[in-house]
Amino acid sequence: MDRSRYFFLTSHLTVGSFNNGFKGFCATLVTAGFSLAGTELVGLAAAETDNPRKTIPRAARQVFWRITLFYITSIFIVGCIVPYTNPQLLGGSHATDVRASPFVIAIKEAGIKGLPSVINAVILIATLSVGNSSTYASSRTLQALGAVRQAPKIFEYVDMAGRPAVGQGLALACGVLAYFACLPGGASRMFDWLLQISALSSFFTWGSICFAHIRFRAAMKKKTQPIVILPFRACFGIWGSYFGLIVNIACIVSQVYLGFAPIGGDLTVEGCLMDVIAVPVIISFCVVWKLCKKKQAAGWVRLAEMDLVTGRKDDLARSHAEDTAERASWGYGRRVFNWFC
Numbered sequence: 001m002d003r004s005r006y007f008f009l010t011s012h013l014t015v016g017s018f019n020n021g022f023k024g025f026c027a028t029l030v031t032a033g034f035s036l037a038g039t040e041l042v043g044l045a046a047a048e049t050d051n052p053r054k055t056i057p058r059a060a061r062q063v064f065w066r067i068t069l070f071y072i073t074s075i076f077i078v079g080c081i082v083p084y085t086n087p088q089l090l091g092g093s094h095a096t097d098v099r100a101s102p103f104v105i106a107i108k109e110a111g112i113k114g115l116p117s118v119i120n121a122v123i124l125i126a127t128l129s130v131g132n133s134s135t136y137a138s139s140r141t142l143q144a145l146g147a148v149r150q151a152p153k154i155f156e157y158v159d160m161a162g163r164p165a166v167g168q169g170l171a172l173a174c175g176v177l178a179y180f181a182c183l184p185g186g187a188s189r190m191f192d193w194l195l196q197i198s199a200l201s202s203f204f205t206w207g208s209i210c211f212a213h214i215r216f217r218a219a220m221k222k223k224t225q226p227i228v229i230l231p232f233r234a235c236f237g238i239w240g241s242y243f244g245l246i247v248n249i250a251c252i253v254s255q256v257y258l259g260f261a262p263i264g265g266d267l268t269v270e271g272c273l274m275d276v277i278a279v280p281v282i283i284s285f286c287v288v289w290k291l292c293k294k295k296q297a298a299g300w301v302r303l304a305e306m307d308l309v310t311g312r313k314d315d316l317a318r319s320h321a322e323d324t325a326e327r328a329s330w331g332y333g334r335r336v337f338n339w340f341c
Contacts, residue, residue, distance in 0.1 A: 045059075053314065082102045082105050139164045207245055207248035
């Protein structure tokens with residue numbers, strides 16, 4: 001690689017990554033969070049899995065490698081090919097065109113004919129898959145909330161086929177909102193509103209997951225229960241959850257900061273509300289629940305009072321002994337494969 005091409009690549013990666021400085025970096029966090037949201041569905045699917053003790057840990061490990069290989073690696077390669085100043089990117093002259101996809105732009109820049117249409121077809125299929133999984137997740141969550149009386153009782157209904165019909169109907173009805181983006185002149189604005197609400201809320205979701213893991217591990221330690229009997233343990237342990245909690249809080253704070261101090265200094269009521277809309281919505285839900293359901297809403301649960309047994313399908317100590325005996329019969333290749341996948 002000659003010096004000119006090396007200089008272009010390094011300057012493109014460094015300058016483009018921090019375009020508009022720290023505020024530009026903060027502005028990309030919501031989009032990145034929106035893209036990574038959904039991996040928590042692995043845990044949600046445990047309730048409908050035949051053998052969650054074995055399938056869920058395997059699925060969780062595969063999610064990590066899929067994100068690393070198919071997301072981070074591909075984004076890095078596309079970032080090396082497509083300049084951040086390309087006019088076809090979002091915000092340019094083709095904001096609502098399929099040509100705004102950086103993958104399509106990268107293939108066109110490479111001069112590969114026919115492949116951009118294939119990539120667009122793959123993106124369309126992936127969009128249908130995301131819609132399917134989102135409907136599954138939202139409807140099951142509403143059904144679970146209805147079962148514990150944290151949502152209207154009607155959402156508890158499950159039909160003969162085991163489907164939460166009311167929750168699915170509401171989820172599909174909310175999906176109709178996306179079609180408002182087809183209105184003349186409202187495509188970009190509607191997409192921005194939906195993106196901000198869903199992406200920023202994912203930081204609350206993952207922050208609560210990290211906090212719940214911290215409290216769960218602390219409760220096990222308080223009750224002197226060995227961690228080794230758990231069927232799946234995070235590779236970075238409780239420190240990974242501390243790091244994740246701090247990062248999620250930082251992302252929320254940075255987005256609020258960006259709402260009140262936008263790029264370019266053009267502060268508007270609509271822009272500020274759009275950037276922080278998820279924060280008051282989520283907080284209001286918690287406050288209304290605490291005020292309206294004082295008797296049912298539980299307060300702060302002490303570690304010694306946490307119930308770590310109810311809901312378990314098997315005995316952890318016995319299952320751990322069976323898994324240990326099974327792993328003892330594995331060969332070296334099977335052990336390595338199981339560690340990764």
